[in-house]
Amino acid sequence: MKLIDILGLKNFRIFDNITGFKEELSAINLFTGANNSGKSSVIKSLQMLKNSIKENQNVFDLDLSLQEHLLGDFDNVLHDKENKSVETSIPFAFLGLSNLYISLTFHIPDARDNYKAKLRGIKVIDSQDSAVLFSFFYRDVTTEENNEDIEIFEKRSRESASKAKSRESYTLQEQIFAQEDYPFPSFYNPLMGYVEWQINFGKLKAKLNEVEEFYQFYLENKNKYRWLEKMDEVAYNGHMNFVPSILIKSIKGEIEINEWNTFANSLPDEIISDKSDVREIDFETDDFAPAPEIAEVLYSKSLDILRSKFKWETTEENETIKHNVIENCFKNTWKSLVQRISTINYLSTVKEQNSRVYSTASNSPFVNLLKEYDKYEVYHSRFLNEYLQKFDIGKRINVNYQLKYQMISISITTFDDFERDLVDFGYGIKQLILILIQISILAERNKITREEYHDEHGSVMVDYYNPSLLIIEEPEANLHPKWQSLLAEMFERANQNFKIQLVIETHSEYLIRKFQTLVAEKKLDGNKVKIFYLRNKRNAGDLPQMSSLNIDQDGSIDYKVFDSGFFDESNNLELSLLNIQRDQFFDDFKKLKISEEENENKITELESRIDEYTNKFDSQFSRREIGFLFNTSKLEVKTVDYLVSGQLLLGLIEDGSDFSPAMLQFGRAVEYELKQLFPGILDPLRHTIGAMQSHLLRFTNQQGEYAARNGTSALEIALNSRFHHPENLRTNLIENIRVGRNDAAHSGTIHNKQDAETYLVDVQEFLESLTNERK
Structure with missing residues (x-):
């Protein structure tokens, strides 16, 4: 079960009051995008909901007074300042169905208290077709309606007084029988407003039929399943849009399936709308408790309407039993909603002042986390200690809580068993440790240990985890890229092991890439990771304000969803840098060609400059291409x-530019290969392509010192030791290779791509003759 299945916002910060934002959330949710695009709006809305839940209070208004989210007042929150309402959509698993959600409308009634928005509307909606199941909206009475209500009261009062006067002449017996005609109240109970409601009976019938099959299964097998948590887990792992425990806990006693069907089928296939009075007496209380506010009256009136509109009765042994299933389901689902919101947790990137000792009286989020670390004995957590070591931080965390002095401190035991205060580590490590502690605390806080019997192992203790949600703001802050990647693995484990749903605001490409890798490696289901890309509305143009996508099962994602400047920014920067370096290289190369004399030293300097430039690149692709053209093993x-x-330069040099650098490298390859034939034969200073060519041509043509071809010269011995038939070497091609190489270094020549490719063919033919004859 995901804690928050759906989230929607209207008229909240960057989200307007028409389209707004509404999305299904996954197990792990990554919110990213440009600055000022709305990522924090989503994060802060969840934190605002959490801060609005008061202890022992069922109904809640939106409350900005705590300011942990730094939202300011509602003037700062409203997208449209003229529209004094905010709408939020959150899960509402009525009848246990997780494909339903509730839309709550809050109104800011008083400009003097601009930190409170009061609940004024409730809608339960089917996410499959957006049809409304129930809706309840409070509104104030108009002057006309108030005057009309007073007129009705006065009229009935006059009629009641007239009846009372006529009874004065009744006999005793007549007065006794007239007692059932009670007199109309003599005081006026002012009309304050209305709850306007709508119920889609046909939709409710369909939903009852949808869960009937499971309820029947539950009745038949309830003794086989000891814990509802286990049933919830089975439903979640089976990707069912259903939370069994919410339905079962909503039904008091048991209902026979035939009676269930009878009630469902009795519902009309229609939508009925009406309104219910809200009067002054509804705000009164009998004890010393504060008078209910409109939100509480709206909620209680909604329950009254559901109770009165659904007469679900059965007869057992001549006794009529009333089943307020619809009302109870609504109450229990609302209670579950409040529990869900209260289980939201938040970690921000706000830096707290570092200290070696903290006062427990400060009640800062960091200090409260350290208190809970001690309370839940988190130092036993295998998860925590495992990732302390994976992140290469240390062996364990030590929290020293001195209750007597109201002081608390935290340190790390390093790998060499030295205890080092957290303040001595960098901020990135402190942030990382806070995340680890928070995850470990949530695991302990929400753990339920049950005793279960297994045929193979007997009685064993099994841990179950109630779902929770953790919001983390920029977890990658101040972390090395390798650690940013490792965060993804840690988050996956937290979700899988402890049912912690994650909402993460991030700019880290490394974090997203690692999640892709985990999915590709089959360590994570791609549907469990959802990426939300937000755009600043002013710059979005025709694009949606928010785009969302899951990771495909092969690890790929649709990069077109992301605007320029996110995934492609590093590529753009790299390309820009390479373009600058390329232009600088060709400029230097051109100047070098013009300024130097035409000799071998000039060629050597040009070749050195080429090496310096090409060594900056990943040449794997060019290496594969050369592998297709040459027998590189020989x-x-x-x-x-x-x-x-040389092949790399063929791809880097733009058409219309000088391809001489590529030709120099191809010619250089031939020269180096020839040098291996002349060790000890020629002075190393004369290992030039021209000098070596001269010897090889005399050998091939049996001229000069090689006329006898008696195999006694050093060159003949070297050639015969390396080649089967050295006389078959294509030495005639060396002339073109030598001339082309020298021309490439000449200041007056420019070579195009076709020249370079033709030159490569000559090189290929010559080197091929060497490799074919080589022993």
């Missing part, structure tokens, strides 16, 4: 590196 490693960098 070439020298450096030869392959030069070919790869």
